[in-house]
Each structure stands twice: as C-alpha cells, then as structure tokens.
Amino acid sequence: MKTLTPLEQLPLFTTQIKAFINWTRKNALWPLPFGTACCGIEYMAVVGSHYDVSRFGAEVVRFSPRQADLLIVAGTITEKMAPVLRQVYEQMPEPKWVLSMGVCASSGGFYRAYHTVQGIESIVPVDIYVPGCPPTPEAVIQGIMKLQEKIAKGDTPSQRLLEKKKMAERSSDQVQSVAQGDSH
Amino acid sequence: MEYHFQLVQQLKEKIGADSILREEKSNWNPNEYILTVRAADIRKICEFLKKQKGFLWMMDICGVHYPEREENFEAVYHLYNKDNNKRIRLKVPHKEGTKIPSITSVYKAANWFEREAYDMMGIFFEGHPSLTRILCHHKFVGHPLRKNYSATANQVLDAPEVFEFPPMPPPHNDHEDILTNQRTVLNIGPSHPATHGTFRWFVELEGETIIRSKAEIGYLHRCFEKMAETHKYQQLLPYTDRLNYLSAPMNNSGYCQAVERMLGVTIPLRAQYIRVILNELSRVIDHLVCIGTTAVDMGALTTFWFCFRQRENVYELFEKLCGNRMLTSITRIGGVYGDLDEDWKRQCRGVLVTLRETVEEVDKLLSNNKIWLNRMKDTGVVSKEMAVDYAFTGPCGRASGIDYDIRKAEPYYDYDKFDFDVPVSTDGDNFARYYLRLEEMRQSIRIVEQALNKLPDGPTTISNPLVVLPPKSEVYSNIEALMNHFMLVIEGIKPPKGEIYSYSEAANGELGFYIVSDGTGYPYRVKVRPPCFPIYSSFEDVVQGGLIADAVATLGQFNVIAGELDR
C-alpha cells in the first residue's frame, strides 16, 4: 500500500481552472438543431430514447441562438438559407461550436447544383464534420464525442479566440496598471 | 375514348376549331388524353373544363424548354375530373416571351404552380396576382431549368429578403389600449421549431389574430429537377428519396413506377407486393412524424417520443433490407433491390404489433384530451370547395370530404385485392386530419399484414437486359453479361421518346412524376408534382382571421415536408 502524502489524503484533486471550465463546457453542450432536411429527422432520432444524446448533457435543445452553444447544421443549406445561417451563428455567444452534420452541410453532398451551398465552411467556421447521408446516429454521437475531446483540450477556434481576448484584456490591464504606477 | 372524343368536339365548338392544335392518347393510361392547345385560349379552355365538364382539380403546371424548336417553350397543365376519373393534359407550345393567360382566376391552386414555372423557366403568366420567384432567392438572375443555364452556376445571396406588407388603415376599436390599436408584424422562420425546417412565415397580427400573412418557401430548393437532367434514370433514384424524406420508399416507388410505365414493363408480382409493404410502412411512419411534431408544437412532448420510438423499429426493418435507415433507395427500375426472407417477415409482424399498440396509445393520449381538442377542433377549417380549388389530395383532402384515394380509384400493385378502408371526414379541421391519419395508420397496418400473408414467390426484378442489371454471378463469369452491365451503367436505361405523367398515393397525397424522355439515358425533363405544394399554397388563406396558435397547429397538420415542397 502506497502511503499518501498529506495533500493526497484530502478529499480533493487539483486541476487548472481552464481544464475545469472546459470539462463543464464539454459536458453541457446545448445544441441548436439547425435542421433543414433529412438530417434533421435523423437528429431527432439521435435525441430520441434509443440513441439518447442527453447522456452527453445535450438534451436541452434550444432553438434560440442566445441560449445555445453548439450549432448543429443538419441538412442542406441552400443559397437562400445561407444568410440566415450566418445570422443565427453570429447571434450565438462565445464560446460556440459548429457541427456540420451530413454530407450536404459538409460539402454540398451530391447536390452539385445552382442553389446548394457546397459546404457551410464558406459561411461559418466548422469544428466537426460528420459525413453520411444521413449519418447514422452513432456517427453523430461519435462526432459529438470528438468535439468533446477538442473542447477538453481547448483546441477549437472559438475557445482560442476567447483565450486571445482574455490575454488581450489582461495585458491591457497590466499596461493600464503600470501606467497608473502600481507596483507588481 | 368516346368520352374524350366528345369532349374535344365540345371544346372545338365552344372555343374554336383552331384552338386545339393536336390530340393524342396516353400510351399507358386509358383515362388520360393529351391536347396541344393555343396559348391565347388556355384560360377559356380551363374555364370550360372546370365549369362545364367537372375538371375541378388543377394538379400541376410546369414548363419544358425545347431550344431546338421554333416555339421553344411549352407550358403543361394537368387537370383531373374526380367524377369519372378522367385526366387531361394541356400542352401550350409558345415562343419565349409570349404572355400566357394566367388561370389563377379559374383554379386557386394555379397560383404557386405558375410562379414556379416563371421562376424555373421564365414563362410569363399574364394576369397572375404576383408573379415573383418562389423557389430561387430574390436576387437570382436567370431561369435555372432552361437548357442554357449550367447546373453548377451558383449565385450567392448576401442578405435575406426583407418583407413589408403594403400599408393598411389602422384597426378600429373602442379601447384606448395601445396594444390593441397597433398591429404587430412578426417574422417566423426560416429557422424556427414550429416551421419544421425551412419555411418563412411573415404575419401581421392584431393581438393574436392574423390579419395578413405571407408564406415563403424555397429555403430547401436543392435543384432536384436540374439534377434529373444531369443524371441517368438509375442515378436519379437516391435523389427521389430526399423528396419526402420521412417516407422515402414511397418516392422511390412512385418514380420507378413512372419509368417502368414509360418503358412498358411490368414488374414481377413479388416485387409489387414488396413495394406495397414498404409503401404502407412508410405511410405509417410518415403519419407518426406528422402527429408527433404537431404534438410537440402543442406542447405534448411525450407523444413525440412514443412516435419516434416506433420509427426506430421500422428503421431497423429498412436497414435489414437495404442498409440505410431512412433514405432507402430500395426500389430499382424493374423491381426491388433485395428480398424479404422469413426472418424479416417475422420481425415485420412483430413491428406491426407494436405499431398497433402505439397507434392506440396515441389515440388514448390525444383524442379525448381536453387541451388537444380545444386546440385542434374547429381550427384550420378547410371547406370542401376550398380544398378542391386548391387541389388538396391525400389525408388533408380526405379530411375535408374529398373521397379520393388513388389506391381505390385507379388501383396499382394489386391494391384492389387488399381489404382496406379509406377514412374520409367532412369536418375539415385539424382534429379531423389528425384523426384521419390515425385511422389511415390502422388501415396501412392491415394492408401490410395481408401483403405479408399473400406474398407470392418469384423473382424480385424482371430480367430485361435493357432495363435491369444482370446478376453479379453472370457479370463476373461471362462477357455478355459484363458488357450488358457496362452499357446499362455507362449509357443508362433508354426509355422510348415520349412523356408520361404517372401518379401514386404518397403519404401526403398524389405524388406525380411528369417525365419527358428524348430517347437517351438522361431524362429530358422531370417535374415532380409534390402533394404538399398546393396544400401549403392555401395556408395563407386558411389561417387568415384565426389565432396564431391555431395556425401553428394547422401548419403541423398540413404535413408540409420541405424536401418535397422545394425539391
């Protein structure tokens, strides 16, 4: 039996705040199902009891962008819908993630056509692409789990943007406090 | 044919002998007659046919582009007479730029169809109340289904269209309350849970009453008809799945039926029964979604989970048969892919038992529920006259008293040998549509049971070398079958030159395919007649004057599927 140090005997563990916050973020993804087509129906199956995405904390489906942090683009995005998608994305607060569900959202699918956007990455930045037509619910869940890994590492563009903003704020605070003559 | 002969005589007397340019018989349908008429007379002809001859249904209007002809466009109208089950196709050849008289004053259903023909082909209808684009976005330049428009020429839209209602005098009331003497303009959608995907609905409200509304579609216009021209007949099959994606096998079936009718082949009986089983199962799951999502909109979330749980069961059946849960591409031109074995039949019978239980469960949960009754009874009322004028078919039509089901009127696939009823209601409100769907589910389950019991033995595809791929064992072992396979895949199935309008009873109503063939492996033109297109075109009229909450219920019960509506 290994003897525990006094610190190890206490009922607590140490972590970084960043890691803790990322853990909470990844386990409470509130999706905004931007379902337009068949993938929307398959997303309903993911949310259903058989596949049950609420195990991942994503049960709370929010149709208001102000209350959601995971934009699931499920279905074909047409040229007419593209500005709407952009608007909805911009209304979401940071940190936010985009999961492109299905091949239509990822690359236009097999609709190489005049009114279909050939992949939503020209409209919103995408974190995870889930291929399939429609992707099986298992594939969608795998996509969400991969996204959770990325969030845990802090690796997504949205989180990096937040980090940069925080660093910028902190350095401007420091500059301000130096300018004001504080000694640190 | 005597009926049609007399009809043409009367038309010639009434309108003019030179208004009818050509008469043709249909190559497969003895009830259909095809007339080529002059552009200037189309409205008079339609008026005569509607008022005097009982052609009350305006099923479809579309345009076809023939660039090598002198009269390089053709507007095609499909009319239906329910009393004697006769159909007429009117073809109006004209030069680009000719103004065709609009028939919106004759048939209300023509409104959106003509807008679509204008959007896709640039055919101008004179006298149309608002001939604007319906499927492509408002800044789109050009008419995409014309032969000189490239399928890959995307046009980016930078901002959604801003709607405005023309000004109206303020409401008159005795209260000083500011809330009731101002109107609210609300934009619902296209990203909204109640709109089930992608409709945009612009309403002007006085309190909670809808004064005016504007329904906009096209947010899922995925250019199915253009894809049809760039793909071969077999390659088009997966695209048909994505029309009404809730009941994909029915679209597959309808499309393959159309091509088979053009080719003049009859699929083996076993394949017909398999298609019937798949179609009826699809009908059940389509209705499950319709009821489930309407229930969600009303706040009854539990029903939604129950319905979707049953969908999973049927998904398993589909997956066992063809690999995909939802978008099956299960039929082939000439038969069916895959065969039902005893294991599948056993599982299917088990699924039918649970489906029956769920239907009864949903019935118990909702049909006598006070909240449900309050929200659904007497809301979204569509009278029979309005339903006919708007060419309602399917459950929405039958709920308004239109006793029309293609499976009974013109049976295909041995539907006349199955024992089932077709429920019809005369109330025309949301509750009627819901209850009718419940009953239809019961009847569909009956049909599946009978089909499973009566399933005949035999092949599942015909063995015509010009239509069906030879079996793989032969393809890999002799040169003839290999070449056959090669040529069918490279050059495609080549139906003879001609056209067809083939229709079947899909979950929402009459799903029609108007296919023009030029003898090559690529269709010249495919027009899908979506059952929910004319139904949704009546939405603005139906909800006017009602409460906005009732309109949400109506929208749910109309079962508008964007994949079918916008194609």
Add this chain to the structure above:
Amino acid sequence: MSDTNSKKVKITLNGKEIEAPAGQNLLDAADANGVEIPRYCYHPGLSVAGQCRMCMVEVEGNPKLQIGCNIRCSDGLKVISDSEKVKNAVKWSLEYHLVNHPIDCPICDQAGECGLQEYYMEHGQYKSDMHEQKVNKQKVVDLGDHIVLDKERCILCSRCVRFTQEISKTSEFGIFNRGDRSVIGTVDDKPLTGNYQVNTVDICPVGALTSKDFRFEQRVWFLDETESVCSGCSKGCNVFVHHKKGKHIYRLKPRFNEAVNSYWMCDKGRYTYKDSNYDRRLSNAKMAGVDIPYSEAIQTWASDLRVLVATERTDEIGVWISPHHSNEELNSILDTFSGKLKVTKFYSENIEQIVQKDESVDGFLLRSDPYPNSKGFLSTLQGKKVKTQSTDDLIQTIKKGGVSHIVLICPEGQRILPEMLKISKVLSPFQFVIVLTPQLAAMEIFSAALSLPTLGHYEKTGTFINHAGIVQHTAAGFKMFKESHSVTDILNDLMIAQAKPAETRERMAT
C-alpha cells in the same frame, strides 16, 4: 474505298426507295440514309474483307444472306436489313465473336467506345451459352513505342492488316495460326515502325490494339470532344480533341476530310496535344516570375507603350512573330503594331524559305514545314505590306541597342525554344521584354520579362491555311485557363488601356 461517280441509281432498302451514286458501297448508302447496318471489318478507307459477317442482309434474288459490305449499289437492288432472319444472323454472328472474348471490360481502354458493347445492346441481348474454357492467347504484347496488342480481345476483323498493307505500306500486321487459335500480330512480335502506327488503334473496333500514351489514362465517357486542326505541320490534318472539361487534353483522333487527310493522321501530329496540355502551360500573367493579375499586366505594358508613343520612339519596338497563329490573330498583331503603333521592326524565322522547301517527308501526310499556318502568315504579311527580318537580325539590333521594347509572341512547342534562348542571352536590363506565349518553358527562359498567357492551339477559334491553300476553320470548344486569352483579345485590351490610362476594362472570367 468509296467509289462514287456522278450517276445516281435507285435502290430499295427496307422497303423504302433511296437514291445512291452508282457503285457506292451498300453500307455507305445505308449510313447516308439513316439505316444502320452493323459492321466490324468494313472501313470506308480500306479495302473490303468480309471477315466479320455482321453486315448480313437479305438481297432479293438470293436465297442465302449476303454480306452488305461487298454489295455495290446498282439499279433495282432490293435489300432488307431488318427482317427476323437478318436479326438472328447478326445476333449469332455476334455470339461467335464473343465466344472466346476475355472478360476484360473493367480494364480495357475501349470500354465506352467498343463495337462489341454497342452491338450487344442493340443486336445481341441474349444469355450466354458459353460454358467452356475460353482459348487463351497472349495479352499485353509490346509492339514498340506506341502500341500494346492484346491478342485475346482481337476479333480478327483484319482492319489493321489491311491498314499496314494499303495505307502505311509497311505490311507489318498479319493473321497467324488457324481456326480459333488465329491471332493478329507482327512477325515474332517485332515492334511496329513508322509514323502512322496509332491509326491502327483508331480503326480497331475492340480493345486489341491500344495506344500506350492513352492506356489507363481516362475513361472515354468522361471525355468531351471538340474539333480542331493539327498544329504539327503544314498539312493541317483535321482532328477531334478529346479533353475532360477543358482542363486536361487526353488525345487527338483524326477527323475525316477527303481533301486533306482522309481518315488518318500521323503519330507526330497526334502528340502535339502535349504541348497544349496543362502541365506545359503558362496559366497566369507574370512579372519577373511573380504572379500578377491580367489587368495589372496590361496596365504595365500599356504604360510603357504610352511613354514610347508620347516621346515618338515607336521605332524602338520590336515584335517577333511566327506562323503558329491563326489568320485572325496575325491580322490583329499587324493591325495593332504596324497599323496603330507604326512599328517597322518585325522578326521571324525565314518562313518564305520554309514554305518554298516544304515537301512531304514520307509520301503520305507529314510535311517538312512545321507550322500550321505558314501560307496564311505570308499572305497576311503581304496584305499588310509588312516584311520580317530574321531572328539573328533581332539579336544584332538588341546588341546595338536599337530596340528597347521587345514583344515576343512565342508559340507552343519545344522546337522554338533554342531560338528564344539565343535571344534571351543578349538581353540586358535596358530592354522591356513582353512574352506572349502559352508555354511555361518560354516564360522561364525570359525570367525578368512580363509574360502573358495566350491560348493553346486547340483552344483557338480561327482560320488556318494549309500547304495546299485550303482554308480550315476551327471553333474553340473550351478554354483551359481563366487567365489566358487569345492574342486578339490581349491586343484589344492593350490598345484600350493605352488610350485611356485611368480606365481598365476588367475581362469577365469565362
């Protein structure tokens, strides 16, 4: 050989009376009247063999079926090609051709343009009865630099045998062995010789003879076809250009032109498409090796011209041209430089000498003049009263400092590169050099110059005059690079930019 003379006779084909020149081969007469009689061994450019037995027809007066390719139209001839008897005969002929045919479609280049595949769908449609072991023969026989032979796929139509006997006159192909062991081949599988080998690939109805250059490169149903004229020599053989969406050219095939090249073309000309292909092409305008937009390139050039025009120094402009361009392009070059800018210094190779010495190299198609439009070049120069000096004169003028603004309109093809290299060696930073060329190698020689990409030869619309004075039209079917433009368009834009310094006309991307 299609023997036609002016006398017309009336024959009855499938009950319909048609008129045909007396002595015309029945198959040609049927083709001209929309009746398709299947055939493998008959070729209008070769003698009749009667080897394949597919063109069987019923002739009134004969109890047995006759082969159609051996029937010449004569008055009163009555032929039926669509009766049950004929259809059966065709079906079973086809079956005998297929009895030993290997199951090669997935790896055979001919798939998509194969005579067996096409006729099976139209005339076959039977279930195979062949359950025996098929006869095995040699596959992938290397017949030299251009051809690969697959003896199993051969249906022994003997078109290649007749071609080497009658057209290329090398008599290399023959049929060896007997019965179902018969094979086509060369003696001891010796490689083929001569400049006309790949024509045998064109005429082979199956995948027995395949071109090494095209082998496994692309499936034919992905190829688009446009018509043009070969750029290899002054014969101007008519060609079909097979490319994929205009981005990659895969091969050239000869197009029938009775007056110029009949049904054939030489191998050297066949490979000229490589010079026009994407990997040897300049795709973007460049200034000293750096990519710049087309409009900027035009502006840079125009500004230098403006200075020269303003200071009346247009005699410092020198232009190097060649007969690789169409008449229209040459016209616009001379109109712009000689007409508008009053340039007098034009240079080129000694085209007059080339045309004078132009002769057939091998007695058939290939000629010694390597340019497709030499006669057009000379007549255009004569018409505009312009004379060109030689490349050596240009080099001397550069050394003496007589030119400061040099325009080199350099064609595609490696043949011209040594000339260009000579010019580049004498250049100094005092000269402003503009290179208008489709080829990358020319741009790389002039590393400090302003380079503008022009169209490849097979993308040009224009007229070309061949050695016999025949004017041939080409119509562009594709454009490989968005940024490349024809010389005419470039010079038009240049003149517009030169006249109005503040405006640029943005060329719409096509």
